[in-house]
Amino acid sequence: MKTLTINLPDNLDLEEFEAKMLFAGQLYEKGKVSLGQAADIVGISKRSFIEIMGRFGFSVFNYSVEDLKREIANA
Template identity: 90%
Template sequence: MKTLTLNLPDSLDIEEFEAKMLFAGQLYEKGKVTLGQAADIVGISKRSFIEIMGRFGFSVFNYSVEDLEHDIKVALGN
């Protein structure tokens, strides 16, 4: 795993866990990492990551509307 060092302003009131969740959640929503990889970034289990995601405004479903509509049409045989 790569190591990333960030320099944040002292005025930014953020804990390491919150910063990791925000970073991992964004990467997951953008499809850059899997759910398991996002959980690893934070250092928690996939289950815990899924349970916490909503508190940070992330959805476990990273499907686009177009993908969802396509899958519904295929499932309905259209």
């Protein structure tokens, strides 16, 4: 796994866990990492990540409208 160091302004009130959740959630929503990989970035279980995602405004379902239409048509 790669290591990333980010310098944040001192006046930014952001805990490490929150920063990891925001980063991992964005990567997951953009399809860059799987759900399990996003959970690993944060250092929690996949189940915990799923349960916490909503608090950060992320959805477990990262399907585009086109993907959803295709799934419905194939059902």
